[in-house]
Amino acid sequence: MNWSWMMPETVSTYGPAIDQLYYVILVITGVVFFLTEGALIAFLVMYRHKEGRKAAYIHGSTKAEVVWTVVPFLIVMAIALASKSSWDLVKNPANFPADAMRLVVTAKQFEWNVTYPGADGRIGTADDFTVRNQLHIPVNRAVRVNLRAEDVIHSFFLPEFRLKQDAIPGREIPVWFEATRTGEFTLGCAELCGLGHYRMKGTVYVHTEADFQSWAASRAEEQQQ
Ligand SMILES: [Cu+2]
Structure with missing residues (x-):
């Protein structure tokens, strides 16, 4: 049906x-x-x-x-x-897939900043790079996002992924999801967070593994220039 x-x-x-x-x-x-x-x-x-x-x-x-x-x-x-x-x-973070790709998403009025690990595959190192309102992920691979908020409470909402989690200043909250097909999907804020709440919107780009790797490589290169 x-x-x-x-x-x-x-x-x-x-x-x-x-x-x-x-x-x-x-x-x-x-x-x-x-x-x-x-x-x-x-x-x-x-x-x-x-x-x-x-x-x-x-x-x-x-x-x-x-x-x-x-x-x-x-x-x-x-x-x-x-x-x-x-x-x-x-x-429950204890049940998250251990081999998940790690990202950090920082919410602020009124945008989503997604931090990627760069070439070394690790978050929190010098080659990390950040992209605004674009969440790029590979298909068929678990992704773990550590959620942060800079100012007020926001809510990380991926309707097509059936995931919603508040992002709270001063806390880091992990969530995870795994895409089953490629395409472009919605990233919204589901918490009234101020005047610009309505435009706090990003896009989830689900790539094939190869496309994701080439996107990440080109972005990492751009960032370093
Ligand atoms: Cu918001």
């Missing part, structure tokens, strides 16, 4: 698992929505004003209260358990 009217195509390895959770939660909340709204409308019609009809005095029902507390509790716990493995995979 084509669900693209709801969400963009997913291009990360863990994207399908996130989407599955999303639709499970959507169905549960959707069913509850229609049941409660349906009951509301039905009661409005059934118990509308009628000449001579008196309101009944009801004292309450312990049984009903237990049921409507325990049932949502069980549903919410089931969702928490169902999402735990995805949460661990996406958000």
Whole structure:
């Protein structure tokens, strides 16, 4: 089934698992929505004003209260358990792929600065280079981004990768993702961070490994001149 009217195509390895959770939660909340709204409308019609009809005095029902507390509790716990493995995979640095390519992304009003490791493949050395609003990565390779913020809280948002993480001044927060196909995708800021928030936007360029290497080499060279 084509669900693209709801969400963009997913291009990360863990994207399908996130989407599955999303639709499970959507169905549960959707069913509850229609049941409660349906009951509301039905009661409005059934118990509308009628000449001579008196309101009944009801004292309450312990049984009903237990049921409507325990049932949502069980549903919410089931969702928490169902999402735990995805949460661990996406958000827990202990589970990040060890061989991931490392980048640093620094958010500031109103741009994303992406620092690449340069020829030595290591971040924090003299040959690092930084590109504004362009996140270039190779396809089929895990990428680990250490997120920083210079001024206020921003939110690193890759909708097609199903990844969103706040960037917080004074902290370095690692995230990871792996692209499953080449192309150009969105990098947005999902935290209202000031007047220019709307234009805090970059592009994710997913290259083949060879294209990525040649891009990185030419950029590194440019930087040194
Ligand atoms: Cu921002």
